[in-house]
Amino acid sequence: MRILALLMLVFALPAHALELNGAFKQGGLVIGQTEPGAKVALDGEPVTVGTNGAFVIGFARDAKPQAVLKVTNGTQSIKRTLTIEKQTYKIQRIDGLPERKVTPKPEDVKRIQSDNAKIWGVRGSMSSEPRFLTGFKWPVKGPISGVFGSQRILNGKPRNPHNGVDVAAPTGTPIVAPADGVVALVHADMFYTGKTVMIDHGLGLTTVYAHMDSISVIEGQVLNQGDPIGTVGNTGRSTGAHLHWGMTWRSVHLDPMLATGPMP
Ligand SMILES: [Zn+2]
Structure with a gap:
């Protein structure tokens, strides 16, 4: 158990390596910050990352309730499941x-x-x-x-x-x-x-x-x-x-x- 925990520490990017700010809602814009050189994918689709590690993602008007964001830097990675709030439209x-x-x-x-x-x-x-x-x-x-x-x-x-x-x-x-x-x-x-x-x-x-x-x-x-x-x-x-x-x-x-x- 202890060995498994240690392994996970080795292979997980530190939590501070991914910061997300914005609206986790249908139609919402989220600005992300990770380590320069990291690779980001949203639901498997690559997201362009700036040289300083900044990136941006957004959720469509009819986005599904969940999206998966994956950040990879070398052999380390973070996988985060994002919950997207549903909107009602007039x-x-x-x-x-x-x-x-x-x-x-x-x-x-x-x-x-x-x-x-x-x-x-x-x-x-x-x-x-x-x-x-x-x-x-x-x-x-x-x-x-x-x-x-x-x-x-x-x-x-x-x-x-x-x-x-x-x-x-x-x-x-x-x-x-x-x-x-x-x-x-x-x-x-x-x-x-x-x-x-x-x-x-x-x-x-x-x-x-x-x-x-x-x-x-x-x-x-x-x-x-x-x-x-x-x-x-x-x-x-x-x-x-x-x-x-x-x-x-x-x-x-x-x-x-x-x-x-x-x-x-
Ligand atoms: Zn208009």
Whole structure:
């Protein structure tokens, strides 16, 4: 028994070699810290680790109740079973949208595909600097007019769940970078999201800002948390001035509100 305990000590990474902070909930973002050079896998899928040992993971809207995180450094490893809290989602009905924005015309579909290719190109990039370590603040303050995950019925037609959070604010209200990052995309007019900015926060974590009225950054610009990126507007598929703020880890949409905490 004593020999077995000793063996386990030898082969287990010390508990302090893995620190996890964040929301262990569906849609939640978790920032991890381990030893530089360690390898991390979530449910068997490799997770990119920064040179300083920082990494990020997230749980999908409909994530299973448990996930297994494995950290390996040489011959040592830690295996941790994570319990993911289930969320309940609302049904949100929005009426009065232009019909073409709900059921696009064939000529719109090409434009949507081109927009999507650009958006997913950013999400597929894997920049190595863990700029997300600043943590996240609200990019704009105001009433929450749409929460993450709600099942949407637009002009009476079921559509994809809402993959971000909507903050109502008057047109022209400044939007700031919620965390350190690099501007990865600036687009003057996307079909759904209108004037759009995307920020790369490193290691597969990106955020998107939609329906903007004006954009004050350029692609490649390095941002510190709190730097202005533009203003709130009503461009694209929108029925009133608001910021749609989305957060995505690789291809997994996350709830920005779980990263920032409630609106102050
Ligand atoms: Zn939205």
